[in-house]
Amino acid sequence: MIQPSRRPPDRETDRNETQGESDCDAPAAWTEAHHLKPWSEGGRTNLANMVLLCPSDHRRIHDPNYTHERLPDGRIRFTRGAQTG
Template identity: 55%
Template sequence: LNAGRRRRHATGAIRRALHIRDKGCTFPGCDRPPRWTDAHHLTHWADGGPTNLDNLALLCREHHRLIHDPTTGWHIQLGPDRRPDFIPPPDIDPTRQPQRNLYHQRQ
């Protein structure tokens, strides 16, 4: 499940693995299903990020735009269990505690 730098977009196998792992948009509180999401590079492709499961997270269009907007201050990283954690900007949480989308994990 690693296309490396050969492909910018997730392969079918990587996309299926993302559907299983993420179950939908990974932004905290979002209920969008996998079919309404894009595969987002945690380390952006333009910055040398590879296309692999550990560098991708599913995001709906609204949250994909939000994460790409540098003025919002949101950051994504993989947690110890290899699931996406969202670090909020200081104006939302001064302690910048990681947040997760728990909606899809309940299903």
């Protein structure tokens, strides 16, 4: 089963967060599936390459101002990078 990340959306935290694990407790029915390696780049649609994210975390995982890594327990850690422009 794909596990959702476990952090409720919190706009103030998102603006100020520099690093942290996503601990969203959104029910799986409210999440969106995400390919860690994009399907368009040969990423497979399987449990090893998929994660369920709440809409807020799904936007953040595509935000170029953040990097992410999958932790051994399946959670996603986001790190805010340097702002450009």
